Amino acid sequence: MNTTIDLRQGPRKGGGSMNFRYEPESKPLDGYTIKRAIQRGGFGEVYYALSDGGKEVALKLLQSNADVELRGIAQCLNLKHSNLLCIFDVKESAAGEQFVIMEYVAGRTLGEVIAEKPNGIEHEHVEEMLIQIAAGADYLHERGIVHRDLKPANIYLENGVIKIGDVGLAKFISESRRSAQTQSVGTVYYMAPEIAHGRYGKEVDVYAIGVMLYEMLTGNVPFDGESTGEILMKQLSAEPDLSSLPTAIRPVVARALAKDPEKRTSSAAQLAQEFSAALHGTTSPAPPPIPVEVKASYRDEPIRGERLNKSEDRQRAELYDAKQRHWQERAEWFQRPGNWMIVAGGAVLLVILSPIIAGVGIPLVVLASPLLILLAFAAGAFGLVKWAINVFAGDGSNVGHGHNRGVKLNSGYVRYESANSERQLGMLDRVAESTGSMAVAAFCSAAIAFALFATKTALDTPTQATLFGIVTTLGAWAALLPAKMWEGRGGDGFVRRMMTGLLGAAVGVAAFGVDDALMVHLPVRSIMDPVATQLANQNFLPVSLSYGDASRLIGYIVFFTVLMMVRRWWFHVDSYRPHRIRVSSVFWTAAAAWLLSLTTHFPAEWAVLWAIATSTTAQLAAVWVRPDQRTAPKA
Amino acid sequence: MKQTADPLRTFLDEKRGIMISSFFSLASKTASTESQATTNRYVAWIDGVGTWLILTGSSVSLGRVNGNVSPLIKTPVSEPEADIALVANLSRSHASIQRVEENYVLHPESSVRIQSRPISYDTVLPDSCEITLGDSVRLSFSIPTPLSATAKMTFASEHRPRTSVDGVILMAETCLLGPSASDHILCRNWSESVVLVQTSAGIVVKSKQELQIGGRKAGTSGVVSNGQVVSGDDFRFRLEPLI
Numbered sequence: 001m002n003t004t005i006d007l008r009q010g011p012r013k014g015g016g017s018m019n020f021r022y023e024p025e026s027k028p029l030d031g032y033t034i035k036r037a038i039q040r041g042g043f044g045e046v047y048y049a050l051s052d053g054g055k056e057v058a059l060k061l062l063q064s065n066a067d068v069e070l071r072g073i074a075q076c077l078n079l080k081h082s083n084l085l086c087i088f089d090v091k092e093s094a095a096g097e098q099f100v101i102m103e104y105v106a107g108r109t110l111g112e113v114i115a116e117k118p119n120g121i122e123h124e125h126v127e128e129m130l131i132q133i134a135a136g137a138d139y140l141h142e143r144g145i146v147h148r149d150l151k152p153a154n155i156y157l158e159n160g161v162i163k164i165g166d167v168g169l170a171k172f173i174s175e176s177r178r179s180a181q182t183q184s185v186g187t188v189y190y191m192a193p194e195i196a197h198g199r200y201g202k203e204v205d206v207y208a209i210g211v212m213l214y215e216m217l218t219g220n221v222p223f224d225g226e227s228t229g230e231i232l233m234k235q236l237s238a239e240p241d242l243s244s245l246p247t248a249i250r251p252v253v254a255r256a257l258a259k260d261p262e263k264r265t266s267s268a269a270q271l272a273q274e275f276s277a278a279l280h281g282t283t284s285p286a287p288p289p290i291p292v293e294v295k296a297s298y299r300d301e302p303i304r305g306e307r308l309n310k311s312e313d314r315q316r317a318e319l320y321d322a323k324q325r326h327w328q329e330r331a332e333w334f335q336r337p338g339n340w341m342i343v344a345g346g347a348v349l350l351v352i353l354s355p356i357i358a359g360v361g362i363p364l365v366v367l368a369s370p371l372l373i374l375l376a377f378a379a380g381a382f383g384l385v386k387w388a389i390n391v392f393a394g395d396g397s398n399v400g401h402g403h404n405r406g407v408k409l410n411s412g413y414v415r416y417e418s419a420n421s422e423r424q425l426g427m428l429d430r431v432a433e434s435t436g437s438m439a440v441a442a443f444c445s446a447a448i449a450f451a452l453f454a455t456k457t458a459l460d461t462p463t464q465a466t467l468f469g470i471v472t473t474l475g476a477w478a479a480l481l482p483a484k485m486w487e488g489r490g491g492d493g494f495v496r497r498m499m500t501g502l503l504g505a506a507v508g509v510a511a512f513g514v515d516d517a518l519m520v521h522l523p524v525r526s527i528m529d530p531v532a533t534q535l536a537n538q539n540f541l542p543v544s545l546s547y548g549d550a551s552r553l554i555g556y557i558v559f560f561t562v563l564m565m566v567r568r569w570w571f572h573v574d575s576y577r578p579h580r581i582r583v584s585s586v587f588w589t590a591a592a593a594w595l596l597s598l599t600t601h602f603p604a605e606w607a608v609l610w611a612i613a614t615s616t617t618a619q620l621a622a623v624w625v626r627p628d629q630r631t632a633p634k635a
Numbered sequence: 636m637k638q639t640a641d642p643l644r645t646f647l648d649e650k651r652g653i654m655i656s657s658f659f660s661l662a663s664k665t666a667s668t669e670s671q672a673t674t675n676r677y678v679a680w681i682d683g684v685g686t687w688l689i690l691t692g693s694s695v696s697l698g699r700v701n702g703n704v705s706p707l708i709k710t711p712v713s714e715p716e717a718d719i720a721l722v723a724n725l726s727r728s729h730a731s732i733q734r735v736e737e738n739y740v741l742h743p744e745s746s747v748r749i750q751s752r753p754i755s756y757d758t759v760l761p762d763s764c765e766i767t768l769g770d771s772v773r774l775s776f777s778i779p780t781p782l783s784a785t786a787k788m789t790f791a792s793e794h795r796p797r798t799s800v801d802g803v804i805l806m807a808e809t810c811l812l813g814p815s816a817s818d819h820i821l822c823r824n825w826s827e828s829v830v831l832v833q834t835s836a837g838i839v840v841k842s843k844q845e846l847q848i849g850g851r852k853a854g855t856s857g858v859v860s861n862g863q864v865v866s867g868d869d870f871r872f873r874l875e876p877l878i
Contacts, residue, residue, distance in 0.1 A: 023864055024680050024873035036680035036873070048686070048799075056798050106799040159793050 020045050021061065028093040032059060032101075048104060057088065060100040073100060076145065076168030083136030085156065085165040105165075107158030110212065114152055118219045123246075123279055126216045127272075132162035133209055134272035140167065141202040141267065148200055150208035151190045152215065188228050189221045193236045193259045202268075203261035209268055210256025213275065218244050222257060239628065248278040345443045425488045433575075433623045434484045438477055441621035445472035448613045458609055463518040468606075468613070471511040475560065475614035478503035480622055483570035497565050504564025508557035515556070516549065524555035525601035559593075559602045563611060566592050572615065573622035580624040581616070589615040674876045676718060677838070678800075681812070681872040684822045685801035689874075690718050691833050694733045695805060697768060699725040700797055719803055723772045723794040730768060732760070734807060737784045739776070741766065765791060780817040783809050787819050808833050812872070825870050834858075844868050 020037040022045075027033055032049040039046050044063040050056055062070070070090060077087055086103040093099060110129070113121065121129075133155060140147055149166055156163040192207035214222045222241070223234035240257050242250040252274045258264040265271045425433075449469030453459040459468055482499055515522055526532040535550035545553065571577070572585045593611030597604040675692040698717030717728060726745040733740045739760040741747065747754045748767040760766070763777040766788075773791035778784070784807035790800075804810050804819055811818040813828025830841045840846060841856040849863035859865055862875040 020682060020871070023871075024682075024875075025862070025864075036686065037682040037871075039683060048680075050798065054798070104799065106795065106801075107793070 020047070022047060028061075028095065028097065029059065029091055029099050029101075030094070032057065034059065056104045058102045058104045060102060062098040062100065070098060072168040074168075079139070079143065079145075079167065081136055081139040083132045083162050083164055084139065084167055085163045087167070102165075103163070105156040105158045105163050107156050107163075109153050110155040110157060110162075110216075111152035113157055114215055114219065120217045120219045123217070126213070127276055127279055128160070129157065129162055129216065130209070130213055130275055131272045133164065133212070134268035136162065136164040137202075137205050137209060137268040141205065146200055146202050147205050147208075149187060149190075150205050150212070151187055152212060155212075188231045188235070189223065191232065191235055192261070194261050196232070196236060199261065201261060203264050206256060206265055206268055206271060207261075209271060210253060210265070213256060213271070214240065214245075214253055217249070217253075248281065249275065252278045345439075347439060349442045349446055430484050430487070434481055437480045437484070437573075437621040437623060441476040441480060441617050442473045444617040444620050445469045445476060445613065448472065448617065452609070452613075458605060461520075463520055467511075467514050467518050467520045467522075468610070470514050471507065472610060472613040472617055474507045474510050475504075475564070475610065476617040476621060478507050478564055479569035479614070479618040480573055483573045483622070486570050487574060493568070496570055497568075500569050501561045501565035504560040504562070505557050507564065508560035509553070511560060512549075512553040512556040515552070522552070522606060523601075523603055524552045524559070526551040526554035526558070555601055558600055559596060559607065562596055563589075563593055563614075566596075567615075569618065573618050575623045575625045576630055577619075577622075577624065578627075581619045585619065586612055586615040674878055676877040678875045678877060679804075679812075679820070679872055680875060681820070681822060682870065683824060684812075684820070684872075686799060687820050688719070688796070688800050688803045689806050689810060689831070690803060691806045691838075692718070694731055695719060695803075696728055696731045697721070697725070697774075698727045698729045699723060701727060719788075720796055721768075721772060721790075721794050722797060723769065725769050725772060730766075732805065734784065734786075734805065739778075739786055739805070745769070760786075779819050780811070782817075783807060783811070783819075785810055785819055806831070806833060812870075822870065826868070829865075829867070829870065831874075838874060840865050842867055 020040070022028055022034050022037070024034060024036055029049075031052050033052075034047045034049045036048050037045060038048050038058060045061045047059045047061070048056065049059045073087065073090060077090065080086070085105065088101040088103065091099050091101060120126075133150075137147060137150065145168070147164065147167060149169070150164070154165045156165060190208040190211045192204045194201075195204060211222060214220075223231055223238060225231040225234060236259070240253070242253060245253060252265075252271070255263070255274070256265045256271050265274065446469045449459065449465045449472065452468065453462065453465035459465045478500065482496070482503065486496065515524075532547060532551040532554050535554065536545050536547040538545075567585075567589050572582070589611045590608050593607040594604060596602065597607035675690060677689040677691070679687045679689055681687065696717040697719045698721075700720040700722050701716040729743075729745045730747050731742045731744070733742065740757050741749065741754065741760055742757050743754050746769055749758060749760065750764050751767065760776055764775075766774045766776055768774065771792055772794045775789045775791045776786060777788075778786045786805040786807075787802055788805065789802040802820075806819075810820065810831040811828050812820045812822050812825070812831070814821070814823055814825045815828065818828055827843055832839045832841060837858050837860050839856055839858050840848065843855060844867040846853045846855060846857060847864075847866045848857045848859055849861075859874045860876075862873060864871065864873045866872075
């Protein structure tokens with residue numbers, strides 16, 4: 001026998017055993033003949049009956065705690081509204097049972113109407129129904145009555161007229177139900193979060209109508225789950241996915257489903273008005289600004305808050321709001337004590353390291369400058385060739401825009417070469433975020449180096465650890481600094497790679513300097529022996545290098561240049577990246593470093609460790625804005 | 636399962652046997668038919684499902700309700716009323732539908748449209764169509780399963796008889812009640828289908844479950860008479876004859 005109950009429908013249909021107390025043709029109430037059972041609800045059995053005069057009625061037999069329910073019904077017995085199911089009377093049978101005699105509705109329930117349209121009901125029809133549901137609910141609310149159990153199974157549609165049922169019954173039931181956990185499980189889909197705190201204002205009904213509105217539009221409830229508990233958890237904490245709704249309707253539904261009853265749409269009628277306004281394109285009566293959730297250029301995230309039909313003024317206003325919020329977030333970041341600690345720690349580390357940086361870095365920059373110039377020339381030449389290819393290939397129009405594109409790959413996954421995160425950033429923002437990230441990066445690198453040394457996993461001596469830490473810091477900085485400058489701006493991926501490569505070369509030079517100063521002397525060798533020989537015999541640098549040193553210098557430069565060039569570092573550290581830290585990014589960076597160590601004379605262990613540490617540090621240190629706090633892109 | 640799951644098929648197999656045997660006992664059968672069959676209109680009151688009008692005749696008339704006589708309340712009939720009598724702006728006899736073998740032929744006596752096309756002469760109904768009577772009465776007509784000639788009609792415009800009826804079954808030999816879309820009367824929460832079969836002895840109910848008819852155990856099939864209540868493990872209905 002079929003005992004499974006569809007959670008959505010609840011035990012409405014009285015499936016399972018048909019053990020209704022009264023058979024057809026029985027007459028428990030004088031003057032009424034029961035013809036058939038309609039359903040078994042949370043409140044007892046409901047029968048279809050004909051009066052002796054031929055009037056069809058629904059008889060509700062109250063089963064448990066009838067006197068409690070009767071109190072609720074007494075309050076609603078004489079309410080009259082075209083959208084409320086009419087209660088005719090309450091009567092006691094000869095056997096002492098309480099029957100509620102109600103209007104019989106031949107139509108379907110809203111649940112059945114929704115089930116027929118699994119992809120959502122036409123918006124005009126939704127509007128018609130919503131207006132009526134809201135009218136019925138508002139009528140109750142104005143009389144100080146909260147329905148508390150609004151759900152599609154309780155709402156009937158007959159000849160296009162909505163009738164809300166079970167008025168006055170739910171009030172007392174819902175309290176006892178929470179302890180019993182039996183009966184209408186279907187209700188949890190429509191249960192407002194504050195019910196968990198025992199709060200039952202009219203906002204509860206507005207929330208339930210909001211859930212039904214979502215369900216009518218999409219065919220699904222906003223919060224679904226395997227169990228009652230899971231659904232309740234989602235009601236409490238999860239945000240509804242509004243991506244399948246038309247843009248104009250999203251804020252209306254979002255506000256009706258607000259977790260905080262204070263922030264929710266103020267009344268059912270207001271909800272219906274806002275919906276109509278959004279549907280017909282007129283501005284709704286003063287909706288307070290709500291955070292517009294916006295998708296960055298990452299396809300991983302659900303598309304939210306796309307704006308299509310808004311006026312420019314409105315867009316500008318929202319952009320302004322977004323900027324304001326951004327500054328507020330920044331201020332809040334510095335107000336948190338933990339963040340201060342990070343900044344302070346980074347500063348201390350910088351002070352400690354400053355003699356080394358000054359002692360090694362400055363001569364190195366001097367030493368490396370001709371090399372940098374050489375590389376810059378190479379980059380320029382490469383760019384020129386590329387430009388020429390574009391021009392001669394007849395694709396001149398693209399020159400200057402280059403790779404700023406969303407390339408559609410076979411899989412349909414759109415990959416953005418230059419992560420144009422469209423985040424609005426001022427110069428001051430960039431500087432502020434960069435310095436913060438640099439401090440954090442220094443701190444992180446030091447921590448990683450210390451951990452590797454302390455656990456004796458890779459680094460054997462304190463000097464090795466120092467070398468590792470400093471170079472990791474520099475590598476992370478080389479990733480973070482340009483990325484921050486590019487963030488929110490369009491740009492050519494190739495140019496970006498060349499520039500990070502250039503910075504990588506600088507890191508390599510610095511790494512050589514630190515290596516030399518600390519006398520670690522990693523077994524790094526050049527793959528370009530003639531160049532190293534040339535460098536050793538040079539007479540244009542202020543310092544003279546032995547062949548071994550020159551070879552090591554070039555080895556470092558090559559490794560870090562290529563490492564910085566092969567990965568899209570600016571993409572990995574973008575504020576709007578999908579996840580704060582992505583393990584796959586770290587993995588592929590490590591893989592690239594390993595491959596590099598195979599083709600160059602660079603110790604594989606160090607190569608992979610550096611790559612992992614640099615990628616991890618850069619991602620950890622980079623500012624990351626949570627998806628729900630991301631602000632609007634420029635129109 | 637070795638046996639076919641479809642109770643209708645089972646029935647059709649059995650029917651072949653009956654046809655052969657009935658050839659030999661034709662005379663005695665005719666006599667019993669006259670004493671048994673008193674009505675060709677029933678109301679099925681189905682718990683948790685709804686109310687259906689079941690018409691077993693090969694011809695049904697459609698029209699407006701007549702004076703103060705209800706098709707569902709047993710009051711004496713003063714004037715003949717259409718088999719499907721609706722509270723609507725129709726002629727007393729607006730149209731009739733005749734079953735001719737596997738087909739249904741609509742005979743218009745007043746304004747009738749099929750799929751919004753006006754009809755002025757006898758027309759075979761498509762397997763699924765909308766019939767419009769007068770200006771506003773719309774009926775959805777369909778033959779839910781090709782295995783049976785039985786058709787069903789529902790009220791698309793919500794015009795109904797005096798009391799609420801979910802739909803009308805134009806029953807040929809069988810009427811299926813059950814959870815699948817090919818059942819004539821959709822009973823969502825039932826675990827399996829139940830078949831009503833028109834026989835000379837009256838309507839027979841068949842099921843895979845043990846049935847109780849009129850409160851008595853009846854095995855898996857039995858004749859329903861005099862508005863008895865039929866119940867199984869997960870269903871219950873009453874078949875009320877209309878005189």
